[in-house]
Amino acid sequence: MADFDAIVVGAGLAGSVAALELARAEKSVLVIERGNFAGAKNMTGGRIYVHSLRKVFSDEELAEAPFERKITHERISLMAPDSNLTIDFTSDELGRDEHASYSVLHAPFDQWLAEKAEEAGAEFIYGIPVEGLMKDESGKVIGVSAGEDEITAEVVILADGANSLLAKEAVFYEKPPANQMAVGVKEVFELPAATITDRVLAASDDEGAAWLFAGDATHGVFGGGFMYTNRDSISLGVVAGIDAVANGDCVPVYQMLEDLKQHPSVAPLIKGAKVVEHSGHMVPEGGVNIMPPLVNDGVMLAGDCAMMCLNLGYMVRGMDYAVAAGQMAGKNAARAIDAQDTSINGLVHYVEDLENSFVMKDLHQYKNEPAFLESFDRMFNAYPALARDVMNSMFVVDGSPAAPIKKKVLPKVKQVGLLNIVKDARGAMKAL
Amino acid sequence: MSDMKITVNVDEYLAVNKYEVDEETAHIELVDEPSPAEFDKLIRVCPAGLYKRDEDGRESFDYAGCLECGTCRIICGDTILSKWAYPGPTMGVEYRYG
Ligand SMILES: Cc1cc2nc3c(=O)[nH]c(=O)nc-3n(C[C@H](O)[C@H](O)[C@H](O)COP(=O)(O)OP(=O)(O)OC[C@H]3O[C@@H](n4cnc5c(N)ncnc54)[C@H](O)[C@@H]3O)c2cc1C
Ligand code: SF4
Numbered sequence: 001m002a003d004f005d006a007i008v009v010g011a012g013l014a015g016s017v018a019a020l021e022l023a024r025a026e027k028s029v030l031v032i033e034r035g036n037f038a039g040a041k042n043m044t045g046g047r048i049y050v051h052s053l054r055k056v057f058s059d060e061e062l063a064e065a066p067f068e069r070k071i072t073h074e075r076i077s078l079m080a081p082d083s084n085l086t087i088d089f090t091s092d093e094l095g096r097d098e099h100a101s102y103s104v105l106h107a108p109f110d111q112w113l114a115e116k117a118e119e120a121g122a123e124f125i126y127g128i129p130v131e132g133l134m135k136d137e138s139g140k141v142i143g144v145s146a147g148e149d150e151i152t153a154e155v156v157i158l159a160d161g162a163n164s165l166l167a168k169e170a171v172f173y174e175k176p177p178a179n180q181m182a183v184g185v186k187e188v189f190e191l192p193a194a195t196i197t198d199r200v201l202a203a204s205d206d207e208g209a210a211w212l213f214a215g216d217a218t219h220g221v222f223g224g225g226f227m228y229t230n231r232d233s234i235s236l237g238v239v240a241g242i243d244a245v246a247n248g249d250c251v252p253v254y255q256m257l258e259d260l261k262q263h264p265s266v267a268p269l270i271k272g273a274k275v276v277e278h279s280g281h282m283v284p285e286g287g288v289n290i291m292p293p294l295v296n297d298g299v300m301l302a303g304d305c306a307m308m309c310l311n312l313g314y315m316v317r318g319m320d321y322a323v324a325a326g327q328m329a330g331k332n333a334a335r336a337i338d339a340q341d342t343s344i345n346g347l348v349h350y351v352e353d354l355e356n357s358f359v360m361k362d363l364h365q366y367k368n369e370p371a372f373l374e375s376f377d378r379m380f381n382a383y384p385a386l387a388r389d390v391m392n393s394m395f396v397v398d399g400s401p402a403a404p405i406k407k408k409v410l411p412k413v414k415q416v417g418l419l420n421i422v423k424d425a426r427g428a429m430k431a432l
Numbered sequence: 433m434s435d436m437k438i439t440v441n442v443d444e445y446l447a448v449n450k451y452e453v454d455e456e457t458a459h460i461e462l463v464d465e466p467s468p469a470e471f472d473k474l475i476r477v478c479p480a481g482l483y484k485r486d487e488d489g490r491e492s493f494d495y496a497g498c499l500e501c502g503t504c505r506i507i508c509g510d511t512i513l514s515k516w517a518y519p520g521p522t523m524g525v526e527y528r529y530g
Contacts, residue, residue, distance in 0.1 A: 040527055184501075252478070280499035
């Protein structure tokens with residue numbers, strides 16, 4: 001007899017939801033988390049799209065979730081060193097409860113999720129990094145090890161995030177390539193709720209903005225800047241391609257963030273605010289291209305450790321995928337335990353469920369996108385400058401005789417190359 | 433590194449983070465005499481700025497401020513890093529916001 005029906009490694013979104021589903025199915029489940037509490041080792045942008053949580057929790061339960069603010073303003077900027085063009089979108093549709101999105105901080109949010117799983121009967125131990133997987137003679141995973149300790153289970157679910165050290169043992173996945181991973185660096189700025197509300201023009205302290213910056217935020221390197229309003233703080237950061245930064249002629253990522261903070265269009269947002277945390281975390285951006293096998297004998301992978309994340313330049317999405325994948329992993333693990341078959345054949349229904357869900361459909365859909373963006377230097381250099389020049393020629397009035405807009409704009413467009421613009425637009429349509 | 437300047441002292445920001453530093457064991461180690469070109473990559477990608485080269489060209493690395501992101505492992509795990517593990521039980525960074 002194994003010590004537990006299931007062991008989950010990692011109390012992030014995928015892990016806690018998987019454990020919750022197992023506990024609801026009356027399986028004994030142990031979650032092992034290396035942080036001293038859920039979320040203690042975790043960082044995100046971030047904003048969570050609520051749709052996949054609605055499949056796990058009732059409206060009453062969700063009403064108690066530690067969401068920071070509902071996102072009612074979507075802002076995208078094309079940033080040049082000396083200018084910034086912003087689109088601010090808001091609509092009734094955007095804020096509708098069924099598909100709303102909320103800013104979150106991992107520490108409070110992951111703790112809430114873990115509590116929910118615990119209430120349902122899952123057990124948690126904290127402060128212990130799992131170091132290895134136990135296998136039987138046939139190679140089937142039968143448990144985990146940490147230091148001298150060994151614990152066995154019918155099935156092990158890996159939900160250990162983007163920097164999984166266990167995927168290699170589980171499914172022979174060495175590690176993702178540097179050109180399909182990004183590094184995120186973020187700072188949290190403390191400010192009174194009302195000040196934040198005023199600065200982003202939100203309607204109340206329950207609402208806020210998501211803001212993405214392309215171009216000079218990363219000094220032209222593949223990536224972008226982001227800003228999310230929390231209730232009493234602002235999350236501001238930069239995500240940049242690891243390979244692009246490592247091999248580029250650029251400043252370090254932490255300096256990119258420092259420069260973003262000083263940019264005239266960002267500085268007023270955080271004026272007078274105190275930095276209360278400086279964090280770093282990786283983002284998988286390759287989607288389905290870099291996915292490891294999702295199951296093996298006795299083991300399943302869910303969330304970032306399975307590269308279920310998308311970095312589209314204008315948005316990073318991984319949390320709603322992690323929740324959905326965790327739910328499917330937990331349910332299918334419980335079924336496999338009931339059927340007394342936790343071999344790869346018993347667990348493969350998890351992969352089928354995923355393939356039929358939005359998770360894999362999205363990851364397939366966008367599979368050409370990162371490569372397209374990665375090779376799309378103009379988005380990060382030429383277009384922000386073009387936007388600046390066009391806007392300057394429209395809005396700067398110096399008393400010289402007015403020329404038709406076309407006459408002003410065309411020379412700027414020619415600098416980038418009309419054919420390039422057409423080509424990029426087509427490339428974008430194809431990838432999306 | 434071209435003409436772009438380093439104006440920030442990241443250590444000041446790391447000082448606001450909460451850490452339990454394992455004084456006994458380093459969870460990340462470099463090979464002896466790492467290739468300078470590889471080391472340059474680490475200087476650029478580490479979000480905590482822990483890989484440093486001073487004015488005299490001396491290289492240094494201090495694992496104490498590590499954010500445990502794994503970025504250095506992805507880019508140099510097969511070249512100039514000889515060890516990359518998570519810190520031992522209860523050790524390392526502890527985010528309060530995340
Ligand atoms: C800068 C940045 C911005 C982002 N912005 C967004 C956003 O706006 N919206 C969005 O949807 N997504 C965003 N993401 C992605 C999102 O954060 C992730 O996709 C999501 O958190 C993945 O959840 P997870 O449960 O798979 O993994 P994680 O949340 O990373 O959880 C993994 C857990 O496993 C634990 N663990 C790891 N190894 C071990 C071990 N050996 N033993 C025990 N425990 C272990 C970790 O401590 C951690 O708690 C962003 C990510 C970054 C870095
Ligand atoms: S794990 Fe991240 S923070 Fe730690 S040394 Fe490596 S790159 Fe720097």
